[in-house]
Amino acid sequence: MTTTPERTRVPAPPSAVDTETLSSQSGGRAGRVPRWLLKTISPIVLIALWQVLSSVGVLDDDTLASPATVVETAAGMWRDGSLQSAVGTSVLRVLAGLAFGVVAAVVLATVAGLFRRGEDAIDAPMQMLRTVPVIGLIPLLIIWFGIGETPKIVLVGLAVTFPLYINLFAGIRNVDSGLVEASRTLGLGWFGQVRHVILPSAMPNFLTGLRYSLGTAWLALVFGETINATSGIGYEMNKAREFFATDVIIVCLVLYAILGLVADLIVRILERGLLSWRPAFSGR
Amino acid sequence: MATGVQRTVSAVSVRGLTRRFDDGAGSSRAVIEDLDLDIEPGRFVALLGASGCGKSTLLRILADLDKDVTGEVTVARRRAVGFQAPRLMPWKKVWRNVVLGLPGKPDRERAVAALTEVGLAHRVDVWPKVLSGGEAQRAALARALVREPDLLLLDEPFSALDALTRITARGLVEELWQRHRCAVLLVTHDVEEALALADRVLVMQDGRIGYDAPVELDRPRDVTDPEFQRLRVELLARLGVH
Numbered sequence: 001m002t003t004t005p006e007r008t009r010v011p012a013p014p015s016a017v018d019t020e021t022l023s024s025q026s027g028g029r030a031g032r033v034p035r036w037l038l039k040t041i042s043p044i045v046l047i048a049l050w051q052v053l054s055s056v057g058v059l060d061d062d063t064l065a066s067p068a069t070v071v072e073t074a075a076g077m078w079r080d081g082s083l084q085s086a087v088g089t090s091v092l093r094v095l096a097g098l099a100f101g102v103v104a105a106v107v108l109a110t111v112a113g114l115f116r117r118g119e120d121a122i123d124a125p126m127q128m129l130r131t132v133p134v135i136g137l138i139p140l141l142i143i144w145f146g147i148g149e150t151p152k153i154v155l156v157g158l159a160v161t162f163p164l165y166i167n168l169f170a171g172i173r174n175v176d177s178g179l180v181e182a183s184r185t186l187g188l189g190w191f192g193q194v195r196h197v198i199l200p201s202a203m204p205n206f207l208t209g210l211r212y213s214l215g216t217a218w219l220a221l222v223f224g225e226t227i228n229a230t231s232g233i234g235y236e237m238n239k240a241r242e243f244f245a246t247d248v249i250i251v252c253l254v255l256y257a258i259l260g261l262v263a264d265l266i267v268r269i270l271e272r273g274l275l276s277w278r279p280a281f282s283g284r
Numbered sequence: 285m286a287t288g289v290q291r292t293v294s295a296v297s298v299r300g301l302t303r304r305f306d307d308g309a310g311s312s313r314a315v316i317e318d319l320d321l322d323i324e325p326g327r328f329v330a331l332l333g334a335s336g337c338g339k340s341t342l343l344r345i346l347a348d349l350d351k352d353v354t355g356e357v358t359v360a361r362r363r364a365v366g367f368q369a370p371r372l373m374p375w376k377k378v379w380r381n382v383v384l385g386l387p388g389k390p391d392r393e394r395a396v397a398a399l400t401e402v403g404l405a406h407r408v409d410v411w412p413k414v415l416s417g418g419e420a421q422r423a424a425l426a427r428a429l430v431r432e433p434d435l436l437l438l439d440e441p442f443s444a445l446d447a448l449t450r451i452t453a454r455g456l457v458e459e460l461w462q463r464h465r466c467a468v469l470l471v472t473h474d475v476e477e478a479l480a481l482a483d484r485v486l487v488m489q490d491g492r493i494g495y496d497a498p499v500e501l502d503r504p505r506d507v508t509d510p511e512f513q514r515l516r517v518e519l520l521a522r523l524g525v526h
Contacts (some may be wrong), residue, residue, distance in 0.1 A: 141455035181353055185364065186385030186427070194385060200375040277375045277411045 065247035073247040075199065076100075082236065087255060089232040093149065094217050094259075097156020101213065104157065105164035106206075111174030113202070114194065123169065130162040134216070135223050147228035152221070159220035164209040171205025172198060204278065207271050214263040218256060292358060295435040295467035296323040296346060301355035302491075303341055313363055315341050317491035319355070325434060328468045330478035333488035334523060339471045342488070343439050346469065352439070360435035360467065364428035368440045368500055370420035372412040372427075382427045398430040399423065418449035422456065429464060436461075436473045438470045442477065454480060475519045480505050489524045495522050498502060 053059045061069065077083035108126065111118035134155065141151035159268030175198050183197045219222050225234020233252050240248035298321040304312040315338040323329050333339040344350040345357060347365045372381045379395035386394075396408055402422040412420060421441060428436060438457075442450045458481055461468055472478055479484050479499060487495035501511060 056396070177372060178367070178369060178371050181349055182365070182367065183373075183385065184349065186431075188385045192385065196376070197373060200373070277413065 022147045041222045061246065062244045063246065065245075065250055069247045073245075074254075077236075077248070077251060083251070083255070086231065086233045086236045086252075087259070089260065090221060090234070092223055093152050093224070093232065094156055094263075096149075096153045097220070098160055098214070098217055100153065100157035101160025101217070102164060102210070105161045105168060105209070105213075106163075109165045109168035109172065110148040113169050114198070126162070126165055130166065134159045134162070134220055138223065138227060142228065152224035152229070155220045155224045156217050160213040163213040163216055164206070167205045167209025167212070168202060171202030171209075174205070175201045199219075203274055207267060210270075211264065211267045214267065217258065218260050218263070222256065240282065290358075293324070294322045294358070295325045295327075295360045296321060296469065297358040297418045298346075299323070299356040301342075301345065301353060301357060303338070303345060303350065303353045307512040314491055316345075316353075319492050321486075321493055323435075323467050326465045327359075327484060328470070328482045329465075329486060330470045330472055331485045331486045331488060332472060332475065332478055332519065332523060333403060336474065337488045338491055339488045340439055341368035343437050343469065343471050345437075348436050360433070362431065362433050363437060364433040366421075366424055366428050366436065366438040366441045368443055370412070370415075370417075370424040372415075372420060372423060374412050376412070377409055378404070378412060378415070378423050381412060381423060382430055384427070386431070394425075394430060398426040401429070401460065402426045410479050416449075418445055418453060421445060422454060425457070425460065429460060432464070433466050436466050436468045438468060440472055441470075443473070450477075458483065475476075475516055475523070476507065479515055479517070480507070485515075485519065487519065489522075495519075 001176070050059070050064075051067045054061075059066070060079075065073070074083065077086075108122050112122040112126070113119070137158065138151070138155065141154055145151040145154060179197050179201065180193055183193050187198060221232075222234055225232045226238050229235040229238070233255055236254040237249050240246075240252070298319060301316055301319040301321075302314055303316040304314050306312050309325060319342070320343075331339050331342070335449075345353055346359050347363070348359070349365075368457075372378070374428065376384065379392055379399065380390055382395040382398050383390050383392075396405065399405055399408055402425050404419060404422055404426065405413060407419060407423070412423070415423060421444075425441070440455075442453050445453055448521065457468075461481075470478070470481060479501070482499055484496070484498050486493050490493070497515075499515065501509060501515075505512060507513075
């Protein structure tokens with residue numbers, strides 16, 4: 001028994017369609033200026049403009065020294081050794097403050113992150129204190145520690161502690177509970193879970209916090225050094241202010257910028273090594 | 285729940301198990317109520333049930349991940365769990381994931397052997413994120429089997445895989461089970477999967493095992509076998525699908 005179903009009329013397919021060619025990578029783009037070169041053009045133009053304005057006398061040296069003068073001054077400071085000793089002093093201050101701050105933040109965040117009792121004891125005061133601008137503590141620090149190295153290092157330490165604590169605590173608390181559960185079924189005890197699951201998973205947050213706190217560390221240093229310092233980049237800057245030496249001030253600002261960049265580069269290298277497991281990270 | 289070590293004739297033995305969840309309004313709802321279950325060593329058991337019926341809760345209890353229960357639960361001491369997601373530690377290379385939690389130093393050779401068994405010998409030294417979904421699930425299976433479990437608990441391990449990968453993964457699980465001879469409890473919502481793999485099928489209803497039947501089909505199973513189809517229709521009816 002066969003039945004022929006009623007057939008609907010299907011229109012015949014068209015015999016031709018309009019097309020366009022999409023890919024022809026060869027040619028066209030070959031003669032173009034590379035992107036990095038394009039990116040460097042505008043800073044160079046700005047510096048050239050600054051030089052021109054200084055040369056024709058629109059910018060006098062008491063307002064802003066010309067780029068050529070700045071380079072000359074930097075070379076001079078290098079020759080007499082004041083540049084190296086200023087950078088050395090400032091870097092040591094940041095490193096000392098950083099060391100204290102990182103240790104404090106890691107200890108506090110680990111205790112608060114891993115234990116509920118620790119969170120009760122530590123997190124509330126930390127959240128309250130972090131709203132206090134660190135710079136505002138300078139008068140107190142001077143009263144407590146005088147005007148030597150200690151208040152500067154403490155200031156940098158405090159500036160590092162808070163951002164790092166906040167990030168690391170959040171990192172520990174945001175661990176994927178599924179992974180912790182899996183590690184329990186694999187027979188890992190509490191220490192094993194902390195070591196193999198919780199701390200590695202908080203590592204990205206730690207590095208984010210570290211990068212941020214390096215920024216605040218330099219900021220704290222600038223403030224710390226412009227008040228009651230007898231050495232360091234900030235001291236050179238302060239001294240220059242009294243003589244209207246804008247060239248020295250610019251040299252010091254450039255030094256701060258370069259040191260900040262170097263610090264950022266170091267954290268990036270750390271990330272490359274420690275976070276190579278992350279898919280979002282294209283380490284090349 | 286974790287009592288002393290004893291030798292038992294069951295991989296799983298549950299008596300009068302009840303698990304209640306607070307519903308927020310002060311009262312509580314029993315997801316599992318007075319449930320009894322025995323699984324003999326080496327048996328492949330599939331646990332079916334509508335979503336929300338408590339089958340995953342039961343698996344979590346057997347895996348000792350949920351301790352908030354009343355009743356008597358005895359499970360094999362050597363057990364391993366496979367979850368719906370592979371749950372590999374992304375910061376550990378695949379082979380380190382496989383031997384994570386084993387006593388002693390990470391034993392690379394042992395990891396390689398286990399990975400070879402699931403066909404991942406070429407993926408020993410990569411990061412888990414590089415693996416495809418099917419490969420990651422196979423690595424998780426290697427991680428479970430390297431522990432030589434007497435009981436393997438699988439919580440919908442194939443449901444996140446695409447249809448073709450799922451068929452391969454099923455075949456692999458059957459093959460590994462035949463070689464290792466551990467008891468398996470497979471939680472699934474897929475009737476065909478249950479019938480393709482299990483010696484015994486359970487259906488969870490109203491917080492208990494509402495249906496418990498052996499599957500006596502020759503392996504490898506043939507979907508077109510009329511007996512297979514008869515069981516399939518019966519199970520679907522049990523699950524309220526017509």
